[in-house]
Structures are given as C-alpha cells and as structure tokens.
Amino acid sequence: MSFDDQINAALDGTISSLREHLEAQLRDFSRNAVRTATEERQQAVKAAVDAASAEVRAQAEALVAGIRSQAETQVAQIKAAAQKHAEELKRAAESQVADLRKALEELRAQAQQQLDAARRIAQAEIEKAHGEIDKARGDASQARSDAEIARGEADVARAETESIRAHARQEIARAHAEIEKTRKGAAAEAEEVLIGRLTAAHSVSEKKIAEAIDRARTDSHQLELSRAARLVGAVRNLDEARGLSEVLERLVQCSGHEVDRAAILLVKGERLAGWRLAGFPPGEPSAKSIDLSADEAGLAGAVLKSGVPASRPSDAADGPGLPPFAGSAGERHAMALPVRVGGEVVAVLYADAPRVDEPSSDARWPAILEVLVRHASRVLEAMTVQQAAGLSLPRPVARGSHTTVPGPVEHAGTGDEDAARRYARLLLSEIRMYHEPIVDAARRSGDLMSRLHGEIERARKLYEARVPESVSARAEYFDQELVRTLAGGDRSVLGGAQ
Template identity: 30%
Template sequence: MPNPTKIQMIVEEAVAAVFEAALPALRTQIVNRTVEELQSLEPAPGNLPSDLLNAAAALIQESPSQAEILRHLLEGAARFCGRAALFVVRAGAVTGWQGIGFENNDTLKSISLNGSAGPVARSIQERATVTGPITELDADFVTAVGPPADGSFVVLPLVVKEKVAALIYADGGAVPDNRVDISALTLLCRFTGLWLELTALRKAGITAPAEESQQAQPQSAATAAAPAPQPAAAAAAAPAGEEDEVHKKARRFARLLVDEIKLYNQAKVSEGKQNRDLYQRLRDDIEKSRATYENRFGSTPAASGNYFTQELIRVLADNDIALMGGNFPQ
C-alpha cells in the first residue's frame, strides 16, 4: 500500500501545479468582476448630485408661486435622503407642511415640532444645520412617523431675509445604508431662500418701502413728553434710513448672484481653488452677474459698498483673495 505521506505530497504538488496554471486567468476574472461591480455603483447619467441640484434649482426658478417653490424645494431635498419633510416657522410655531418618503406623507400636516427647546430651536436660533440622534426630537413626532433605520436626523433652516421661514427635516428612512447628503441639502436650502428674496425684490422693486417694522413699543413718559421733531430734522433723517435699506438689498442681491454662480459651477469652483485661478475659470459667469448687479445698484448709494466683489471673495474663495487669481479685477 502506498505511503500516505507520499500520496499527500503527490496530491499537493498536483493541486499546486493546476492552481499555478490557472492563477492568471483567475486573477483576470476577479479584476473584471470587480470592475463590473464598481461600474454598477456609478450614478447613471443625470443622477449625479450636481445634475440633481441643477434640476431642482431650475424647477424652483420656474415656480409661479411661493407654495410651488416650497414644493419643489421639498421634492429636490427628497433626492438627497430617504425621507424629507418641510415645516413652516411662524410666530414661534413649527408646523408640518408636507412630507415625502413617509408611510403616510399627509401625517406631517398635523404634526408640530418644539421650537422653543432642543435641536429644532437651536437650528432656528443659530440659523444653522443641526444633526443628532432621533431620540433628541419630540417623542410624538418620532412615534407618528417612525424612527429612521440609522437612528439619526438632520434639520436645515430655510433663511429668508435673515429669518428662518421654514425647516427641512431629513433622515435615511427605513434603509440602513441610505445616506443623507447634507452638503447638497444645505446648498438647496440656501439657494431657495435667496431665490425667495430675489422674487420679493423683483415684485417690490428697489424703491419699495422698507420692510415692515416691528410692532411699536409703548412710549415711556419721557418720550411722550418730548417735543415732536421739526419738519426739517425729520426730513433730514429719512434719507439715512432709505440708504441703509438700499445697502441691505444690495448685499442680499450680490449674495444671491454669487451663490447662483457657485451652484451651477461646483466643479469649476473646486478646480479654481486648487489652481488659484477662480476668476479665469468663471470669468463669463462672473461678468454677466456683475453686469446684472451694476444695472440694479450701480447708480444707487450702495455702489460704494463694492458688495458684489466682496461676495465673490467670500463665497467662491472662502475669503482668500489670492484664490481668485492675479487677473481678478477689484
């Protein structure tokens, strides 16, 4: 009978020889299969984040009413998360408006969030994005919609004229691997807020009266007893207030124009920062927007503020003027 040890050696040598011969083909199969898997994970044309943002922004710009703008904001937000909801902020109340991706989207219409404490209040007070575990939110809300699979949430403010008009709530939904794209949501909310401001400016025009003032405070005895200002003094005070309002509108308009440049040219902005030639890459868009800005505010007191250039440096170059390049006109 053959020696078992010798048989084992013969078998091992035979297997090794076969494996050695098959190794190149096996390696090729593994590489090809891996490439196929990776390709299947690539976004299809039109589904890149930038494409989705552009599509959402276009729908927002084409909306004929504020309600339509908010609807397209919510629909756009839902492309970057598992579930999304919009809450209107008014007089301290945070009231559900609509949801997408929930088991019953209409449930959101009857839900309110605590706007006086917790993460929602923090987002409103700081006008900032807030993330955290779902257990930090109102228990009634979590019970009504169900917790997300990964146990976390995001709340983003929609800021209009420096006030939070609404909140976008987002989470991954029932799928554990769903990712919330906070950067895309932030940019979408910011664009929508600025577009709402621009819409208001277009309707009102540059000569529109100042925003409604806050409710007058009760006069003190000293104020009530003081003599009324002379007509000349009152007339002299008026231009200063009107001029301040023009400066505020100019700053907001410049911010909107530059944010639009960034929204539609994210790749160029990244490349421009790396190569320190932002102006060269974005010259056409910058000069078109500059002409729009100058046409509206070039002959007003705000012309001295140079707000458009300031926003270019702040938004595109993160306050580093060197990133704009040597040919950047100041």
C-alpha cells in the same frame, strides 16, 4: 228502560204535576170562597164547589187524555222515523261493507301478484348466486393449484438467487481490489491535475479581482456623476418654480430623492406647522396635524431659534431630540436646515436617513440638502422682491441637454425619464396644493378620481403634450405619481373611475 217506558213516565209526571197544580188552585179557590161566604150560604157554596170540582176534574181528565193521545201519536211517528232511518243506515253500511270487501279482494290479488313476482326474482337471484359460488370455488381451486406451482418456482428462484449472490460476492471482492488499485493511480493523477487547476484558478481570480476593482471605481465614478446630475436637476427644478409654495413643494420633493424622509415646517410666529411630508408611511400623522412650539419641535425648533443648520444622530444623549413626528424610526442621522427670506427664517427643512458610520458617498446628503436649501432661499427671496416690485414672474421653460427651448422635453435616456417623473409630480402637486380639502375628503371616502376627474385629465393632457412618446412607460410615470402624490400611496382611494 225502554223508549215507551220513558214516554209513559214523562206523561205520568206531567199529569201528576198538572193534577197537583189544579188541586192547589182548587184549594185556594175553596179557601177564598169559605172566607167570603156567609154562614147561611155554606151549604150552597159547598155544593157549588163540589160541582165545580167535579167539572174541573172532568176537564182535567179530558185534557190529560188529549195530551196522552197526542204524545202517543208523536211517539208512534218518532218510532216510525227512527225505524226508517235505521233501515237506511243499515242499507248504506251494507253497501260500504260490500265496497270494502271488493277493494280488499283486489288488494289481496295485487299483493299475491307482487309476492309471486318477488318470489320469482328471489329464486333467480338465488340460482345466480349459487352459480357464482360454484364458479368462485372453481377459481379458488385453480388459485390453490397456481399457488403450489408458484411455491415450487419460488424455491427454484431462491436457489438460483443464492448461487447468484455467491458469484456476486466473488465479483465484488475482485472489483474492490481493482478499484483500490485504480484509486491509488487516479489519486496521483488527480493531485497533479488539482495543482494545475489551482494555479489556473489563482491567475483567473487575480484577473477578476483586478476587473472588479476597476468596475467598482467606474461604478463609484458613475454614482458620483449621477449624484451631481441629480443635484443640478434639483437646482434647475427649483428655478422653474412659479410660486412661493411651489418652491417649497419642489424643495421637499428634491430632498426626498436624497434621503428616506423629509418634511417642510412653516414658521408661524414662535411655532412650527407642518406643510408637506415626503417618505413618511401612511400611518404616521399627516402634515396638517403637526403644530409644535419651538421647544416641542426638538432639532427643528433649535434651528428656528439659532437660524443655522443642525444635525445629530437619533440616539445622541445630549442636545435637542428629534421632532415628535420623526421619533420612532430606529437609528438614524437627522438634520434640520433653515429656509431664509430676507434674513428671517420662514420655514425649516427636516430630513433623516439611516445612520452610516463608515465614510461613504451615501453620507454626503447633508451637504447636498444644504445646497438645495440655500438655493431655495435665494429663489424665494428673488420671487418676493419681484412680487414686491410688481414684476411678473418668468414663465418656466423646458430643459434640454444644452438649450432651454419651450415645448416638449428633449432629453434622452435616464434624464428624460426623470424629467417626465418630475413634470408629472409637479402637475399633480399643483392639484393637491390648490384643492387640498377636496383631496383630503376624497382620500377618506375613496372617490378621488370622481371628485377631481376634470383637474386630473387636464394635468394628463399637459403631461402628454410636453413628454414625448419616445419616453418609455410615459403613461406609467403619470399613474405612479398620481397614486403617490394625490392618493398618498394608496391606489384604492382613487375609486372606480380610474
């Protein structure tokens, strides 16, 4: 259906609906007039109705004619606008098609140029490959001729090799005969030389054995002298203590030099509380966590009850066992000794070392510890009496080889180094004793140097003022004791301000 037919159909439909609407109105109007008019006026009304109907029809036809005229005018305008727009679209499409054709021609020209260039390059590569193939064929021919020459030379070489091998076999057989003859003569000579060397080695061995025996006796004598000097130094160290807690601190430190592990347990009523540990690995319970009854403390509890020293091997079936904090260390020999003040046991020293079944100087540590404990008890009693009497404790003085003069340590050699270590240990033990909560917190947080920087530097200055510069590794001794005494053997807890 064309656009004109659609417009005519729409106009016809509009006119038909308008005619039906008008006719409906006229019918309504007629019915109303009939109902209201009287019989006398039926003819007049009918005539009026006919006239009105004619007039209405004329108006409707005029209205329809006007609407149709307007519709035709609008349709003509729409047709003209559509024709104009179609022409504009056609012109734009023709312009775009021309542009596309031009671009396509340019692309075709570029593609042809590239294709020609690629063909030229491919032709050059093909010609080059042909040249290389010809060259390779020539090389292969040369290689085949060289191989033929090499095969001939190899055959000659094989023949020469077989000749050389035959000659070599003859020479080897002759050499074997000569070697066998020489071996027999050399064996006789070697036997004589060996007898002479064995005789000389035996005399040298006897001489070395004698020297080793003398050296062992000398080393044993030196070891005994060193142990005696260490005991004397420990006694002097206890004498130099400036307080009751310092006596116990030095006692456990001196004991730690004689055995692997040592511990001081303080008596609190009927119980034993840990105070200091020496030689125990970091993973073991801390001293402050030890709180045992006399029965739980094993060997240490038995000494608390009896008041006399006691010792036993760790695997003994009878008698009291080892304290719980020392029970898992293999076969050891353990000892507990009472520290007495005024006849009362105020502390117990526990110590153990690897078990030694054979008699040796290493098995004398129980006697040394008993001497130290007895002397520490006397020092504690003297301090207690002085404090009770209101007397001030004497100030400690430095020990020299033969004199006691306050001031720097005047020792030389190994004694000087031991004194430097002990003094560093003393200074740092004081920091640990007087600032123990801070030390424990710093070990957990890993910032010990920043928390106790002032106290540590003050101790370092006192140490450097007393220990002379002639002591080798003076600074290293202080740093070693700093890690061992304050850091518990873990350098990482010192923190970043080292």
